[in-house]
Amino acid sequence: MKTIVNDFSIHVATVNGSGSQTANTVLLRAIFQMGVPVSGKNLFPSNIAGLPTWFTIRASRHGYLARRHGADILVVMNPETAASDIAATAAGSVIVLNEQIQVPPIPEDRIVYRVPMPRLMEGITTDVRLRRLVVNMLYVGVLAEKLGIAEEEIERALDAQLGKKPRALALNHAAVRAGWEYAHQHLPKRDPFRLERMNATAGKILVEGNTAGALGALFGGVTLVTWYPITPSSSLIESLIGFLEQHRRDADGRATFAVVQAEDEIAAIGMVLGGGWAGARAMTSTSGPGISLMAEFAGYGYYAEIPAVVWDVQRIGPSTGLPTRTSQGDLSFVHGLSHGDTRHPVLLPSSVADCFEFGARAFDLAERLQTPVFVLSDLDLAMNHWMSDPFPYPDRPWDRGKVLTDADLAQLPTFERYRDVDGDGIPYRTLPGLTHDSKGAYFTRGSGHDEAARYTESPEAYVRGLERLQRKLETARTLVPEPVLAEDEGAEVGLIAYGSTHWAMLEARDELRAAGVRTGYLLLRALPFTEHLERFVRKYARVYVVEQNRDGQMAGLIRLDLGDLATRVRSVRHFTGMPIDARFVTDAVLNGEGRPLPAAKAVVEGAAR
Amino acid sequence: MSDTPARAPGTSGGPDAPAGAPRNRVGLTRADYDGAKTTLCPGCGHNAITGGIIQAAYEAGLEPSRVAKLSGIGCSSKTPAYFLGQSHGFNAVHGRMPSIATGVHLANREMLLIGVSGDGDTASIGLGQFCHMIRRNVPVVYIVENNGVYGLTKGQFSATADIGSTMKGGKRNELTPIDLCALAIELGCGFVARSFSGDQKQLRPLLKAAFSHRGTAVIDVISPCVTFADHEGSTKSYAAVKEHDAPLHDIDFVPYFEDIHVDYAPGATREVEMPDGSRVFLKKLAEDYDPTSRERAFEAIQTARAEQKFITGLLYVDPDSRPFDEDLALVETPLAALPLERVRPARAVLERIMEQMKTGKGLTAAEGGG
Numbered sequence: 018m019k020t021i022v023n024d025f026s027i028h029v030a031t032v033n034g035s036g037s038q039t040a041n042t043v044l045l046r047a048i049f050q051m052g053v054p055v056s057g058k059n060l061f062p063s064n065i066a067g068l069p070t071w072f073t074i075r076a077s078r079h080g081y082l083a084r085r086h087g088a089d090i091l092v093v094m095n096p097e098t099a100a101s102d103i104a105a106t107a108a109g110s111v112i113v114l115n116e117q118i119q120v121p122p123i124p125e126d127r128i129v130y131r132v133p134m135p136r137l138m139e140g141i142t143t144d145v146r147l148r149r150l151v152v153n154m155l156y157v158g159v160l161a162e163k164l165g166i167a168e169e170e171i172e173r174a175l176d177a178q179l180g181k182k183p184r185a186l187a188l189n190h191a192a193v194r195a196g197w198e199y200a201h202q203h204l205p206k207r208d209p210f211r212l213e214r215m216n217a218t219a220g221k222i223l224v225e226g227n228t229a230g231a232l233g234a235l236f237g238g239v240t241l242v243t244w245y246p247i248t249p250s251s252s253l254i255e256s257l258i259g260f261l262e263q264h265r266r267d268a269d270g271r272a273t274f275a276v277v278q279a280e281d282e283i284a285a286i287g288m289v290l291g292g293g294w295a296g297a298r299a300m301t302s303t304s305g306p307g308i309s310l311m312a313e314f315a316g317y318g319y320y321a322e323i324p325a326v327v328w329d330v331q332r333i334g335p336s337t338g339l340p341t342r343t344s345q346g347d348l349s350f351v352h353g354l355s356h357g358d359t360r361h362p363v364l365l366p367s368s369v370a371d372c373f374e375f376g377a378r379a380f381d382l383a384e385r386l387q388t389p390v391f392v393l394s395d396l397d398l399a400m401n402h403w404m405s406d407p408f409p410y411p412d413r414p415w416d417r418g419k420v421l422t423d424a425d426l427a428q429l430p431t432f433e434r435y436r437d438v439d440g441d442g443i444p445y446r447t448l449p450g451l452t453h454d455s456k457g458a459y460f461t462r463g464s465g466h467d468e469a470a471r472y473t474e475s476p477e478a479y480v481r482g483l484e485r486l487q488r489k490l491e492t493a494r495t496l497v498p499e500p501v502l503a504e505d506e507g508a509e510v511g512l513i514a515y516g517s518t519h520w521a522m523l524e525a526r527d528e529l530r531a532a533g534v535r536t537g538y539l540l541l542r543a544l545p546f547t548e549h550l551e552r553f554v555r556k557y558a559r560v561y562v563v564e565q566n567r568d569g570q571m572a573g574l575i576r577l578d579l580g581d582l583a584t585r586v587r588s589v590r591h592f593t594g595m596p597i598d599a600r601f602v603t604d605a606v607l608n609g610e611g612r613p614l615p616a617a618k619a620v621v622e623g624a625a626r
Numbered sequence: 627m628s629d630t631p632a633r634a635p636g637t638s639g640g641p642d643a644p645a646g647a648p649r650n651r652v653g654l655t656r657a658d659y660d661g662a663k664t665t666l667c668p669g670c671g672h673n674a675i676t677g678g679i680i681q682a683a684y685e686a687g688l689e690p691s692r693v694a695k696l697s698g699i700g701c702s703s704k705t706p707a708y709f710l711g712q713s714h715g716f717n718a719v720h721g722r723m724p725s726i727a728t729g730v731h732l733a734n735r736e737m738l739l740i741g742v743s744g745d746g747d748t749a750s751i752g753l754g755q756f757c758h759m760i761r762r763n764v765p766v767v768y769i770v771e772n773n774g775v776y777g778l779t780k781g782q783f784s785a786t787a788d789i790g791s792t793m794k795g796g797k798r799n800e801l802t803p804i805d806l807c808a809l810a811i812e813l814g815c816g817f818v819a820r821s822f823s824g825d826q827k828q829l830r831p832l833l834k835a836a837f838s839h840r841g842t843a844v845i846d847v848i849s850p851c852v853t854f855a856d857h858e859g860s861t862k863s864y865a866a867v868k869e870h871d872a873p874l875h876d877i878d879f880v881p882y883f884e885d886i887h888v889d890y891a892p893g894a895t896r897e898v899e900m901p902d903g904s905r906v907f908l909k910k911l912a913e914d915y916d917p918t919s920r921e922r923a924f925e926a927i928q929t930a931r932a933e934q935k936f937i938t939g940l941l942y943v944d945p946d947s948r949p950f951d952e953d954l955a956l957v958e959t960p961l962a963a964l965p966l967e968r969v970r971p972a973r974a975v976l977e978r979i980m981e982q983m984k985t986g987k988g989l990t991a992a993e994g995g996g
Contacts, residue, residue, distance in 0.1 A: 176987070218985070223983060238969035239969070240961040267957060270955060271958075273964055273969055274961070274969075275954050275956060275961060280755070281754070287719075287728070287755070289720045290729060292962075295962050302774035410973045440809065447714075449734070450960065451960070451962060453691040456715055458711070459714060460714075460716075494707060579782060610706075
């Protein structure tokens with residue numbers, strides 16, 4: 018049997034609310050501490066307690082962080098899904114089975130480790146409630162022993178999680194120990210999987226996208242935060258509140274920030290627009306259903322030219338929809354959110370590092386462009402653990418845009434709020450309450466105004482306003498984050514992706530190279546498109562745009578933007594609600610290129626066209 | 627058509643101010659508080675309220691650059707263009723002015739916010755935001771220009787129309803009206819008044835008292851619509867309001883910067899001191915009314931409804947109500963004016979957090995810890 022080192026995934030099937038999170042975090046952290054690249058994804062139900070949930074941990078010596086289709090090791094802790102979870106495993110998989118759970122006969126080509134969990138727990142605590150929580154640590158111990166996770170790393174990870182609660186720490190430690198001992202004495206090693214120390218995580222951090230975005234906002238100098246709770250966006254704001262409380266109160270306890278839990282998302286964006294109008298760095302965060310409610314105000318912000326930052330952590334909707342499933346389905350909706358000729362800049366973070374960077378940069382852009390800027394994250398990026406280089410301190414000063422002070426106004430014969438003085442489509446503004454020269458005052462309303470902010474229904478004035486906003490969008494193309502380009506030598510096929518799809522792309526490019534297809538890859542990081550897009554598409558006869566929605570929204574926007582080159586664009590779509598995996602991308606491109614698929618069965622999930 | 631005032635840049639005294647016009651405590655004439663010419667119907671109650679706001683702002687000596695005018699959508703919401711032309715204005719979307727006001731206030735707590743809304747904008751599409759603004763006690767002088775009818779869309783009933791009131795074409799309203807004052811008091815509002823656009827003597831001191839209040843101040847002003855609700859059968863016509871208007875008291879307002887001795891017979895007058903030291907004097911009319919009692923206010927509103935009267939005056943006041951910015955313990959400096967060094971934590975802070983994310987140690991649950 019050939020040993021497989023540092024390249025497998027673990028699937029833990031538990032019941033939601035059963036306390037498995039600590040156990041899974043300990044496993045994840047311990048592998049990370051061994052220097053092995055690792056990612057963790059929580060595939061959870063829309064439920065507080067009782068429904069099935071799965072946590073996947075992928076260790077990859079190649080550094081692949083995308084979801085991997087299928088599990089090498091399955092931990093069975095949920096009676097309800099045990100049969101189907103086992104049925105989904107492939108030959109050669111490992112199954113760690115809580116012996117208490119009744120399951121149909123398991124095919125002989127699976128490697129089963131049966132663990133008498135109830136009996137092992139008897140020696141640890143008599144408290145039934147605690148048993149239920151701590152039992153998860155038994156599989157941590159079993160896996161640690163069987164896979165060779167260093168015991169001291171488990172201990173360090175446990176200590177980091179529970180160090181402040183000595184009693185809980187001792188109990189959990191005892192359970193890990195019991196699992197380890199049982200595996201050592203009764204479960205001879207029959208599987209090929211092994212973890213060995215590497216040096217690929219030194220200096221790296223492990224963090225969720227929402228936490229990273231919150232940190233970005235903190236260091237971007239956010240002053241007003243409004244929100245209405247919604248999965249998967251809430252943890253962004255909750256993290257931010259934690260950071261603000263810790264780092265943004267004066268010695269006397271007074272706050273340099275305001276957080277408002279609004280009555281709904283309409284109020285949330287209204288407060289952001291009011292705050293942005295008056296000079297605060299204001300943001301809100303939501304998901305698709307909230308974005309829907311924000312539509313009218315989003316257009317108002319566009320036409321009245323008010324800075325605002327809106328995070329959309331995408332999920333499947335509307336209404337409840339599938340609130341715990343990931344998606345990139347809001348792209349075109351958000352880009353044109355509201356009626357009329359609105360068009361918003363949209364930032365597309367693909368990594369936790371991007372979340373941090375854009376968390377701050379979105380404010381600079383919003384204030385420079387005087388318009389709402391949307392940051393389009395998704396559940397996979399936002400709520401899962403990602404490995405990353407540490408975030409660099411933002412050394413640049415902030416950009417507060419074209420704001421006139423009293424001293425500026427004193428130099429000017431007149432002030433006109435919507436006059437394009439510089440030719441870049443961006444006018445100058447004044448902040449109510451912070452300028453006292455009376456010529457700085459102006460009246461803000463939606464689209465019906467002339468250069469001096471006077472109400473008008475004149476067709477000419479309306480056209481002038483729209484054309485200036487168009488010029489502003491052209492300016493935005495030069496200011497938004499540039500795409501990232503990577504090209505194989507002699508590449509013949511172009512690939513384009515954005516957001517969390519990026520991680521499957523990295524891996525798919527390696528698979529494609531192994532299959533003889535050399536690729537160029539453009540990772541888009543914003544709308545509107547920069548000049549790089551056209552240059553990229555010009556180079557390739559066929560460009561595959563890969564994304565996680567049914568209709569190929571990005572492919573559509575690219576086709577619209579490119580004119581004659583549009584025929585080169587092919588759309589690859591994954592829309593199951595599960596994070597996209599590399600195999601899906603590779604198969605789609607190989608199919609498109611008329612190449613044979615590799616021996617492994619192609620996974621049919623989502624659609625490619 | 628323009629509704630932004632033509633004004634000489636940077637002048638106090640205004641282009642229209644006659645030479646030697648009297649000046650208030652901040653050196654401005656009454657004309658400095660004017661706005662653009664109204665585009666509402668001649669005789670509209672809203673125009674009288676606009677005039678009342680201009681006069682009250684002049685008398686109170688408001689600094690225009692510290693005032694923001696806010697509104698939603700409707701005839702009433704057009705009016706901020708017609709007063710205080712030297713102040714910033716924000717004509718928001720329908721029913722959502724309270725959220726704009728909340729954001730402006732949090733960005734700059736030094737500003738006085740004057741919000742103008744209507745009965746459609748407040749009692750229907752904006753009822754939720756109205757309630758939550760009050761619940762948070764956002765400092766806004768919130769004026770409802772209440773005519774019981776949708777004017778700008780030509781005469782539909784609003785949610786404040788009284789049972790039995792008729793439309794111009796004769797259709798009768800059968801639905802219970804929403805009493806915005808009773809609702810505001812129920813929600814804990816610390817300043818609730820009702821007035822009539824035709825009673826400037828009452829409206830002006832109420833406005834000035836509201837300017838001095840810390841927290842949401844709601845003034846529901848019955849303001850007849852001359853085009854769609856001034857007919858016989860409308861309970862908010864000029865004739866009907868004049869007939870049923872029942873003032874609770876005569877009101878005088880003495881600002882903190884004026885040392886005026888008011889000589890009223892003892893027992894006949896109540897005095898309310900506002901947080902800035904200004905004083906409101908309420909002179910007894912038919913009976914003694916205590917505006918600091920919520921129970922009394924509810925009772926008075928209920929009785930008046932049964933008797934088909936409009937009671938007007940200061941219905942309820944709590945000068946000690948705690949405004950939103952105090953609740954949030956905001957720093958003195960407006961958030962909008964904070965320099966970068968006060969809002970971007972130091973490099974060492976980020977380095978410490980990065981260290982925690984390497985080890986998983988020391989992170990709170992909200993920061994991605996266990």
